[in-house]
Amino acid sequence: MNKRLEVIGISGIPVIKPGDSLGKIIVDAVTKSGLTIEDRDVILVTQVVVSKAEGRVYRLSDFKPSQEALRISAITGKDPRHVEAILQEAVRIVRMRGEVIITETRHGLICANSGVDLSNVGEGMVALLPVDPDRSAENIRREIGTLTGKKVAVIITDSHGRPFRRGAVNIAIGCSGIEPIWDRRGERDLYGRTLRSKQICIADELASAAELVMGQADEGVPVAIIRGYSYRVSEDGARKIVRPAEEDLFR
C-alpha cells in the first residue's frame, strides 16, 4: 500500500479587507472550485491574508521613528519608519549585517524584519504578523467547522530564511487542531534500536508542502488544502515549535 496525499492550491480568494471572515471566504472559494472540505483536511493559510483580515496592515507613516530606529536606518539603509515597525514587533535584535535585520518577535520567531513585510500590501503600506497566529488559526478552524460541520486542522504559514542554507522555506507560525511535532522518541527502528532524537516538525513540513502549490501571494493562491495526511488532533499551537533560548545553541 502506498501512502498518498494531495496538496491542492485554492484559487479565487478575493483581496482581503479588515474584518473579513477568512473561514467563510475559504469555504466559498473551495466550493466555487468544485471541491468540498472534508474531515481531517489540513487547511493552510498564508500569513499576509490573515494579517489583512485582522487589520494588521498599517501606513508606514503611522510609525514615528525613534532615535534607535533612525540609528539602525542609517546603518541598514532601510526606511526609518519600516525600522520602527520592525523594532515595535521585536523583543530583541538577534543579528544585523548589511541591510539585513534578524529579530526575535514577540511570538518567539527568529526571522528577518520581525516578519514586517512591504510586499503584497500596496505602496506606503506595511503588514505586521498576526498578534497571535495560533488564535488566528483557531478562529478560522472554528468558522470552517461551523459552516461545514467538518473537523479540520488549520496552519498559518510564512516564508522564512534560515541559518546555513540559502532560500526561504514556508513554516508554520500558527496552528490549531493538529499536534505540530510528531514525537517519536522511544519508538524502535528496523533493528529494534530505540530512536534517540526523533521529533519531526510536521507542521513545518506541511507548510513547506503547501508552498509548492501556493506559488506566492502575487499569483493569488494564499490557501492550500492537504488531504490524506494522518495527524494527531491537539490543542497545542505553533508556539510549541519555538525552541526556548536555554535549549538553543545558536542565539
Add this chain to the structure above:
Amino acid sequence: MNKRLEVIGISGIPVIKPGDSLGKIIVDAVTKSGLTIEDRDVILVTQVVVSKAEGRVYRLSDFKPSQEALRISAITGKDPRHVEAILQEAVRIVRMRGEVIITETRHGLICANSGVDLSNVGEGMVALLPVDPDRSAENIRREIGTLTGKKVAVIITDSHGRPFRRGAVNIAIGCSGIEPIWDRRGERDLYGRTLRSKQICIADELASAAELVMGQADEGVPVAIIRGYSYRVSEDGARKIVRPAEEDLFR
C-alpha cells in the same frame, strides 16, 4: 484552476545491500505498486538507503578513537568510536553541549553528528552520509532514465534539526535534474512592487513534503514520488543550497 500535486510513498523497497542499483530497485517497486514513473516526476530517496547501496555502512569497531575523540566522548557520553566517525566526517565542530555535537560536514551541511547515524543499520553498525549526494542523485536519475525513458528529478533527503525551532525537518542533501532554489528576485508583487529577497528553497520544501508519506525508514517507505509539481530542470546540485560561511550570520 487549482494547482494540485500528489505525494506518493513507495513501499516494497527491499533491504538494501552494498552495490545495489537503487534506480532499478525504485523502478521495480513503483511497477509492483501498480504505478508507472512519469516525465517530470520528482523522486525522493532517504539518505540511509543511498548510504547502504554505496557501501557507507561500517562497523563501529572500524573506527579507532583518536585522543580528540576520547576527549569528546568523555564530555558528551557518546561511544568514542561513534565520535571518531563523526570527527572523520567533519571539517569542524560548530557547537557542542550536553550530548549534542553539531558539526560542519565535508558537504557543507551543518547538522548533528555529521549525519553519522546509528539508527536503521543494526547493532554495532554506523551509516555515514553518501560521499557526494549530488552524484548519488545523478546516478539514480540516470538509471531511472535508462530503464524507463522518462525524464525525472531525484532528491536525496535527510532529516535535520535546525536552530530556533523544535523538531527536525527533511531537507535535500543532494539533487539532480532540478533547480533547487527558485529565484524570484526582480519579480513583482500584486501591487507592482519588486520582490526583494524571494529565493525559495523548493528542494527542501519537496523533501519536507516527502517525509509526510515516508513516515521514517522503519516503516519501510524510503522513497516517495511527487507528481504534478512544475520545476526548472538544472544540473545544479544541492551544494548550491549551502550558504557560504561569509554570507552566514549564525556560524
